[in-house]
Amino acid sequence: MQGYIRPDGSVGIRNSVQVIFMVECASHVAKNIAESFQRPDVQFFGFSGCYPSDYGYRLVKNLATHSNVGAVLIVSLGCENFDRDGLAREVKVSGRPCHLLVIQENGGTLETIKRGKALVADMLEEIARVPRREIDFSDLIIGTICGGSDGTSGITGNPAVGRAFDYLLTQGARCMFEESGELIGCEDHMMARAASETAREQIDLAMRKAKRYYSIMGLGSFSNGNAVGGLTTQEEKSLGAYTKSGDSPINGVILPTEVPPRPGLYLMDVVPDGEPRFGYPNINDTSEIIELIATGCHVILFTTGRGSVVGSVISPVIKICNNPQTYRNLSDDMDVNAGRIISEGASLDDVAQDILNCIRAVAGQELSCSERLGHSEFVLTYKAFDYEKSGCRIA
Structure with missing residues (x-):
């Protein structure tokens, strides 16, 4: 078995890019970005609720920084209550590539999907260089x-x-x-x-x-x-x-x-x-x-x-x-x-x-x-x- 070495020393058995929506209103854009790649290491998920919760934030943060995750694209509608900037900071602090797109600030659905695809493609190239080691x-x-x-x-x-x-x-x-x-x-x-x-x-x-x-x-x-x-x-x-x-x-x-x-x-x-x-x-x-x-x-x-x-x-x-x-x-x-x-x-x-x-x-x-x-x-x-x-x- 070989694992992917993360900056904090933990190891993962997958090296995926996760496209994460911050509210259900952004799920269509996230889904289209991820599914355009037709590969198992590009996935999407998100928190559908608009009202914030400590549990919801902890859940998404832990998933975004899971040792099986190599990079993250955050997709926000723009007016939801989820702390998207805080999440982006924590993912970057973990040493992973991370980008944030706000649909209301990026030209709407089609333009955000276009930009998201380009960012995911770049991150896939970047995380392909993540070092590996034997694990047990x-x-x-x-x-x-x-x-x-x-x-x-x-x-x-x-x-x-x-x-x-x-x-x-x-x-x-x-x-x-x-x-x-x-x-x-x-x-x-x-x-x-x-x-x-x-x-x-x-x-x-x-x-x-x-x-x-x-x-x-x-x-x-x-x-x-x-x-x-x-x-x-x-x-x-x-x-x-x-x-x-x-x-x-x-x-x-x-x-x-x-x-x-x-x-x-x-x-x-x-x-x-x-x-x-x-x-x-x-x-x-x-x-x-x-x-x-x-x-x-x-x-x-x-x-x-x-x-x-x-x-x-x-x-x-x-x-x-x-x-x-x-x-x-x-x-x-x-x-x-x-x-x-x-x-x-x-x-x-x-x-x-x-x-x-x-x-x-x-x-x-x-x-x-x-x-x-x-x-x-x-x-x-x-x-x-x-x-x-x-x-x-x-x-």
Whole structure:
């Protein structure tokens, strides 16, 4: 595996140009600029809301300065509240090429697209000279989520990811799992694995918050699709999701955009702080993926039983299919067939090794299935977190 060396010493496994819109009104221009290049290392994403938020700014800033990003073009309408100048300054301070275009000041749609294409072409030439070095698992941050879970998820792909995590942690990687709302009922299991009393207290607090939030909002993480797929209860789904975390000690709890400070396993608390007012903490799988990437993940391990086809901007998504029938139906979208535990008698260790081999290949520049198919979905939403308390969340 070889990584791209960033000015701060971090390494990335991709070297992309990101075209970032500051409000939905600028998304058409950003989309046209990025898609004109027809190559996987030029992508676009953005924050659609006009009203500013600390969370939204942190999210975009972390994505713009992610170690998989080589350069940035910021596209602003001109009258939105997002701090575009502050973002441009922070990207430039990180050592990346960065340019800012304001549609209201650059002749409108066509002229801004023209200028944007020229700037992206120049930045592609510039970042082609970024130095590289050999990397190993200790250089990587790896996250996991599950989506479209079914009755096979808790006995195939999810525990296989847990086995892979256990190995990655012995190699000095930083690993994270999330979906605290889907882990309700697993509190005692997680607290028993806490690496310190501080970590234990923070797991307890995060899960108490999740239960309160879901109770007040009248929400649940059990869908009709889960039931059709053979899951019978919320508890069964939660335990299946929990197995993705493996058996290693849990070092602490982090919030979205807080990059793990040292090797170890972390629970990411995705439930907003304060009085519940945002609806579902994550409205779909893509918003969860984006939060993991904004928290530093180079690669996302996405397990699915019913099937999913989404990918993401910035970091590769590796699809691990839990169900052999789903794998047959969606083989073009799946990177690892964990369903062979059922259909072929493979062991959890066999599939964990498949996952590790896939991470090595993707970190070595091989495209994941979602990348080859051109998937680059993103969802950035409003939330609120008390980052002033964040120092006590990490053991």
